[in-house]
Each structure stands twice: as structure tokens, then as C-alpha cells.
Amino acid sequence: MSDTPSNAGASPAHERVRNFIEVMIDADHAAGRWGVNEQGRPRVHTRFPPEPNGYLHIGHAKSICLNYGLAVKYGGRFNLRFDDTNPVKEEQEYVDSIQNDVRWITSAFGAGSYDSGPHAGGLYFASNYFETMYAYAEELIKKGHAYVCDLTGDEVSQRRGSVGVPATSPFRDRSVEENLRLFREMRDGKHPNGAKTLRAKIDLASPNFNLRDPVMYRILHEEHHNTGAKWCLYPMYDWAHGIEDSLENITHSICTLEFEDHRPLYDWFLRAINEGRTADGSGPWGKLIPHPQQIEFAKFRPTYTVMSKRNLLKMVQSGIVRGWDDPRMPTLAALRRRGYTPEAIRHVTEESSATKVEGYVDLGKIENAVRDHLNKVAPRAMAVLDPVKVVIENWPAGKVDELDFVINPEDASAGTRKIAFTREIYIEREDFAENPPKGFFRLSPGVEVRLRWAYFITCTGVVKDAAGNITEIRATFDPETRGGNSPTGPDGKPTKKPKATLHWISAERCADAEVRLFDRLFSAEEPGARTGNWMDDLNPDSLKVVRAKIDGHLLSSARVGEKFQFERLGYFCVDPDSKPGAPVFNRTVTLKDAFAAESKPKASVRMYTLIDAARELKVKAERMGEVLSRSGLAEASRAELTLDEVRGLKEWLKKNPLPKV
RNA sequence: UGGGGAUUGGUGUAACGGUAGCACGACUGACUCUGACUCAGUUAGUCAAGGUUCAAAUCCUUGAUCCCCAGCCA
Numbered sequence: 001m002s003d004t005p006s007n008a009g010a011s012p013a014h015e016r017v018r019n020f021i022e023v024m025i026d027a028d029h030a031a032g033r034w035g036v037n038e039q040g041r042p043r044v045h046t047r048f049p050p051e052p053n054g055y056l057h058i059g060h061a062k063s064i065c066l067n068y069g070l071a072v073k074y075g076g077r078f079n080l081r082f083d084d085t086n087p088v089k090e091e092q093e094y095v096d097s098i099q100n101d102v103r104w105i106t107s108a109f110g111a112g113s114y115d116s117g118p119h120a121g122g123l124y125f126a127s128n129y130f131e132t133m134y135a136y137a138e139e140l141i142k143k144g145h146a147y148v149c150d151l152t153g154d155e156v157s158q159r160r161g162s163v164g165v166p167a168t169s170p171f172r173d174r175s176v177e178e179n180l181r182l183f184r185e186m187r188d189g190k191h192p193n194g195a196k197t198l199r200a201k202i203d204l205a206s207p208n209f210n211l212r213d214p215v216m217y218r219i220l221h222e223e224h225h226n227t228g229a230k231w232c233l234y235p236m237y238d239w240a241h242g243i244e245d246s247l248e249n250i251t252h253s254i255c256t257l258e259f260e261d262h263r264p265l266y267d268w269f270l271r272a273i274n275e276g277r278t279a280d281g282s283g284p285w286g287k288l289i290p291h292p293q294q295i296e297f298a299k300f301r302p303t304y305t306v307m308s309k310r311n312l313l314k315m316v317q318s319g320i321v322r323g324w325d326d327p328r329m330p331t332l333a334a335l336r337r338r339g340y341t342p343e344a345i346r347h348v349t350e351e352s353s354a355t356k357v358e359g360y361v362d363l364g365k366i367e368n369a370v371r372d373h374l375n376k377v378a379p380r381a382m383a384v385l386d387p388v389k390v391v392i393e394n395w396p397a398g399k400v401d402e403l404d405f406v407i408n409p410e411d412a413s414a415g416t417r418k419i420a421f422t423r424e425i426y427i428e429r430e431d432f433a434e435n436p437p438k439g440f441f442r443l444s445p446g447v448e449v450r451l452r453w454a455y456f457i458t459c460t461g462v463v464k465d466a467a468g469n470i471t472e473i474r475a476t477f478d479p480e481t482r483g484g485n486s487p488t489g490p491d492g493k494p495t496k497k498p499k500a501t502l503h504w505i506s507a508e509r510c511a512d513a514e515v516r517l518f519d520r521l522f523s524a525e526e527p528g529a530r531t532g533n534w535m536d537d538l539n540p541d542s543l544k545v546v547r548a549k550i551d552g553h554l555l556s557s558a559r560v561g562e563k564f565q566f567e568r569l570g571y572f573c574v575d576p577d578s579k580p581g582a583p584v585f586n587r588t589v590t591l592k593d594a595f596a597a598e599s600k601p602k603a604s605v606r607m608y609t610l611i612d613a614a615r616e617l618k619v620k621a622e623r624m625g626e627v628l629s630r631s632g633l634a635e636a637s638r639a640e641l642t643l644d645e646v647r648g649l650k651e652w653l654k655k656n657p658l659p660k661v
Numbered sequence: 662u663g664g665g666g667a668u669u670g671g672u673g674u675a676a677c678g679g680u681a682g683c684a685c686g687a688c689u690g691a692c693u694c695u696g697a698c699u700c701a702g703u704u705a706g707u708c709a710a711g712g713u714u715c716a717a718a719u720c721c722u723u724g725a726u727c728c729c730c731a732g733c734c735a
Binding site: 017018019023049050051053083085086088089151152153156157160161162163164167193194196197206207208209210212215217218219220234236237238241255257258259260261262263264296298351352353355356357358359360361362364365368369371372375376380406409410439441442450451452453454483484485486498499500501502503565567568569570591592593594595596597 | 662663664665666667668671672673674675677683684685686693694695696697698727728729730731732733734735
């Protein structure tokens with residue numbers, strides 16, 4: 001992996017550490033498994049296999065980066081495969097959006113994508129393998145490993161058995177001939193939906209319920225987005241998936257943790273197909289087919305959001321958000337629209353590494369990754385979200401001074417451009433205080449501040465309306481400070497050092513723009529943990545729209561998708577809703593704000609409340625520390641504590657143990 | 662109560678019988694024409710109890726807690 005600027009999201013630190021999958025690959029390689037590629041490295045061929053039944057979200061991005069990253073790291077290949085075995089839930093719209101999103105995320109590697117470049121393995125559809133899968137199924141019937149079952153779905157459920165009680169099916173012992181005949185009838189549309197299934201004959205008493213004769217095929221008289229009306233018989237995931245991997249000669253079939261107890265089934269199916277097959281193809285069944293290794297890892301779950309397709313769909317359909325790409329959503333389409341970069345997403349997903357530990361990823365960590373990347377690449381501009389007018393009393397009316405504005409202090413090659421300074425300007429309302437609180441060092445009466453790249457000004461007074469609201473600030477400028485530089489004394493050192501530098505906009509040369517300020521969609525780290533209903537934790541203020549004063553040059557030059565840092569405010573991205581002359585900006589993320597953070601109530605202030613809450617946990621005090629460390633989330637939810645508060649509480653308890661009971 | 666997983670600072674993650682390290686956060690300070698960035702420093706951890714060993718996060722035993730599993734979804 002190179003360290004090109006486009007690759008800046010990847011820190012060398014975490015590339016040094018191998019995740020458990022890489023450890024496994026290296027160990028397998030040492031044992032001679034999988035063979036080698038052209039470069040003599042372990043052969044690695046991965047895939048990302050989404051079902052096209054929804055939009056991809058940031059959790060999928062982790063899987064994409066993991067799989068694609070492995071291919072890049074080992075000089076292997078990566079396939080995008082649609083696992084489209086259930087026509088009821090799948091749509092072409094999703095097929096299109098997923099391809100777009102996978103291309104976008106993989107672009108962060110600077111090494112092509114699934115369909116171009118050195119690691120392109122190609123684009124595949126499980127539905128294109130239906131014929132082969134069908135042939136393998138007949139083979140299993142002939143080998144006595146599968147049978148047609150006439151039980152209905154309800155009957156199967158009733159007969160599933162339970163812990164220690166085996167399942168039953170009266171159709172288990174049909175002859176091969178009868179099974180074959182019935183299975184062909186199923187394929188030929190002779191039976192209605194649900195009338196019959198093909199089941200694998202494994203073990204009705206298995207403690208692993210997935211092995212209690214799982215269904216391989218169900219009848220679904222349904223149009224498929226790819227195969228149309230050709231089939232009315234569709235394979236189930238467990239039967240289909242291993243075959244898909246095998247046909248594509250995948251080495252490592254990476255999926256999420258909930259499939260761990262499907263792995264025995266994955267292996268059973270592949271072994272059943274390979275039974276009687278030989279390396280050279282001699283014998284009745286032909287050549288052995290590849291048997292990939294299924295590996296499971298924990299999902300990527302950010303705090304302050306919901307991730308399941310069902311819930312995301314509900315938000316879209318109920319109008320909580322404006323669509324799948326509403327910038328508040330965790331979908332990749334939304335993140336892209338909001339201004340996130342694929343490099344930042346890659347960085348944060350890789351930083352959390354592939355493990356088997358299920359946890360949450362702080363949303364703050366994700367936000368931090370975008371800040372880091374955008375700080376390096378985003379050109380600066382000035383905008384005032386909540387303007388208040390400042391009149392420079394000693395600046396001649398009508399005079400315009402063209403000053404130099406540094407486009408990106410982090411990138412000297414970005415250069416400078418001109419900005420206009422005039423008698424009337426706007427500054428941010430929160431940058432002025434008539435009676436400044438302690439620690440406030442922005443503009444207030446009698447105080448001198450610097451205007452970024454412009455002049456030092458000193459506040460001389462305010463103008464108020466009848467209600468006492470400040471409508472205008474009066475100030476004077478210092479002509480010796482042009483460009484924002486202090487005059488220097490005889491020793492060459494600056495004679496003035498204002499404590500604050502404010503952003504500003506010329507009132508005479510500015511433009512108006514809609515700016516959409518997003519906040520987290522939910523007010524709880526784990527929506528629904530408290531009440532069981534995630535809707536209860538919706539943040540009513542997740543979207544705020546303001547009319548802002550922006551740098552005049554942005555009016556004509558800003559293009560959809562373009563990203564800026566509005567100095568001192570955050571990173572912003574031009575939304576597709578923009579019209580010529582009427583740009584719309586999305587706030588991707590704010591800048592860190594140490595002053596604002598300091599103004600928040602300290603955790604210790606609320607500690608007594610927390611102790612009370614802790615007692616209400618109704619857990620023995622002597623076990624409090626343990627309970628909080630292990631099941632803190634659930635208990636805290638019941639006590640309506642936030643995670644931050646639990647952390648504070650844990651620290652407090654360390655220093656002040658509660659009395660033993 | 663069956664099966665499958667998991668547990669290391671606030672969070673995430675390394676260490677694979679031999680110095681518990683890294684990143685992020687938080688806190689201090691320095692720097693600064695963004696209260697940003699950057700830099701320096703501080704803070705803080707092996708789920709518990711036994712056992713094996715010169716030596717245990719790592720091996721053994723017992724227990725605790727959390728997650729997943731009885732779709733003709735994936």
C-alpha cells in the first residue's frame with residue numbers, strides 16, 4: 001500500500017498490526033494451503049456478497065474494506081457478488097446503488113475496484129449459478145443426501161423439536177427416484193408456493209438447529225430481477241453460498257458473527273458435493289470443487305444510529321428522513337452526500353480492525369476521521385451562519401480592499417486568492433459578547449481582535465433595537481494591521497497580539513446560501529436500549545437549516561460534491577439540491593471547539609445524581625464495579641444513564657468504593 | 662436448561678508462556694492569523710477465584726457476564 005495523498009486516510013500505525021484473518025492466512029500459507037499467486041505470495045481471493053435488498057451502510061463499508069484490503073495487501077483479487085437468491089426482497093435499484101457504493105469505497109485504496117485495476121475479480125450474480133446449483137442438488141439427491149419434504153412451513157416449525165428433542169419429518173425416507181421426480185416437478189412449476197421443499201438429510205437431532213435437515217430449495221412463483229420468470233425454485237442461502245464461493249474460486253469467505261453456527265452447514269454442503277469426486281475427475285461424479293474457508297468477524301456498529309435495513313427502511317418510509325441518502329443516515333449514499341470521504345471511512349473501519357468482539361464504535365471516532373482527512377485536503381473559505389453586522393466607523397464608505405486569503409494553510413501549493421474588505425461586514429453573533437463571560441476572548445466593547453487575513457478591529461459600541469437586541473456592532477480598524485499582521489516594534493517583534501481571530505464576510509460582497517446543519521439522528525448512543533423502541537430516542541433537532549452569508553466567489557464556483565472548510569465552523573459540502581446561483585451546503589462535521597466543550601457542565605457536577613441512580617440499579621453494592629464493567633450497558637439503560645455517565649460513575653467508584661452490603 | 666461465540670485503560674485494538682504496547686478520547690502545557698491543526702507530557706487496563714510454572718492476558722479447572730441460534734430471510 002502506498003502513501004500517496006489520496007491514501008492519506010491510512011495510517012502506518014495500524015498497517016503494522018495484522019488482524020486475526022491475516023494471521024490465519026499467513027499460518028495457512030506456512031502450512032501450504034491455498035497455493036501461491038504470480039508473486040509467490042499466498043493466494044487470496046475475497047468477495048463482498050450483498051443481497052440487493054437495500055442500500056449499503058457504513059457497516060458494509062467495513063466488510064468491503066476488509067475484503068478489498070486483503071486482496072490489495074496480498075496481491076490477490078476481489079469480487080463483487082450479488083447474493084440474489086430471494087426474488088421477493090430484491091430490486092434493480094439496489095443492484096445499481098450497491099455497485100456505485102462499492103466503487104466509491106474501494107476508490108480509497110487507489111488500486112481500482114471490483115471491475116478494473118490489479119485486484120479486479122469481477123461482478124457476479126448468484127442467480128447466474130442457479131443451473132449449476134440445481135445440478136448439484138440432483139447430485140445430492142442421488143447420493144441420498146437430500147429429499148423432498150411435503151411439510152408446510154408451520155408444520156416444519158412445530159416439528160423442529162427443541163433442546164434434547166429431535167425434529168421429525170415423515171418424508172425422510174423417500175426413494176431417490178421419487179425425490180428426483182418430485183424435485184423436477186418443483187422446478188417445472190407443478191407445485192404451488194410452500195407445498196414442498198428440498199431438504200438436506202443431515203441430523204434431525206443435532207444440537208445445532210441449522211443441521212436439523214435444513215431447507216435447500218423453496219418454491220417461489222416470483223419474477224427475479226435478473227432471471228425473470230425462468231425459475232420458480234430458489235435456493236436458500238446456506239445451500240447457495242458455499243457453491244457461489246466455490247465457483248468463483250474464493251479462498252476466504254468472510255461474513256459476520258451470526259453465521260458462526262452456519263459454518264458446519266457451509267462445510268457439510270461442500271463436502272457432500274465433493275463426496276465421490278476426485279482430484280483428476282475419475283469416478284462417477286467428476287472433479288473435486290474448491291472448498292473455501294468461511295471466517296466470521298464482528299460487525300461495525302457506530303453509536304447514535306440504527307443500522308438494520310428494516311429500521312433504515314422504516315425511517316425512509318415514515319418520512320423521518322428524506323430518503324436513503326438523507327445526510328443524517330448511516331448509508332454510504334448519505335455519507336457521501338454529507339461530505340464524508342471514502343478515505344476517512346476506510347481509515348476508521350480499518351482502525352477498528354477485524355475481530356470477533358462485538359462492540360460499538362464511537363461516532364466521535366468516525367467524525368474525527370473525516371476531520372483529519374478533510375483538514376488536509378479541503379480548501380478554506382469563510383461563511384457566517386448567524387450574522388450580525390459590524391460597521392467600521394473609520395473605514396470610508398464605498399472603499400474596497402482586496403486582501404489575500406490563504407486557501408489551505410495545510411497545503412502551501414493551494415495558494416491564495418483575493419477577498420474583499422469593506423466598511424460593513426458580518427461576523428458570527430456568538431463571536432460577540434456585550435458582557436463577556438470568564439474565558440471569553442472574542443469581540444466585546446473595548447476589545448481588539450483580528451479579522452482573519454484582514455485588519456485588527458476594536459469594538460466601540462453597539463446599536464440595539466427597541467427590544468434590546470443587538471442589531472449592529474460599531475468598531476474602528478487599525479490601518480497598520482493590513483492583512484491581519486500586527487505592526488512590528490524596533491525589535492522586529494509584533495507589538496500587538498490579539499487573543500482572538502474571527503472569521504467575517506463583507507456585507508457588500510457576500511452572497512446568501514442555504515446551509516443545512518446536521519446533528520446526530522438519535523440522542524442516545526444505543527437507540528432503543530432504554531425503552532426498547534428506537535423511535536423514542538430520535539433527536540428532534542437533527543436538522544437545522546439556516547440562511548448564511550457566504551464568500552461571494554462560492555456563488556458561481558461551487559460544484560456539487562465540492563468540500564470546503566468554513567474557517568472556525570467546520571467542513572461543508574455542496575449538496576445536489578444546489579441550483580445555479582443558489583448553492584446549498586451540508587455541514588459534514590464541525591471543527592473541534594475547545595471553548596464550547598469547556599462551557600458544558602462537567603461530569604463531576606452531576607455526580608451526586610449519578611450515585612443516586614447507581615443505588616437504584618438494585619444491584620448489590622459490592623458487585624457494583626463488576627456489574628458496571630460487564631453489563632453496564634443494560635443496567636445503565638434501565639437507570640437512564642448515558643454511557644458517558646457510566647464511565648464517570650465507574651471512575652468515581654474506583655476512588656470511592658460503596659460500603660459492602 | 663442445548664449449541665455457537667466473546668471478555669485487555671473511557672473506547673477500539675496488540676502481545677500467541679518471558680518488559681502489558683499502540684491508536685482515539687480526556688486532562689496539562691507549548692505553539693498558532695482557525696479556541697482548528699501540530700508538538701510534548703499525564704492519566705488509565707488483563708472478567709473473577711483457584712491451579713500448573715522460575716515465569717500466565719496467554720495453559721488447566723470452576724464460575725460470572727454479554728451476544729447469536731429453533732425463517733420455506735440473508
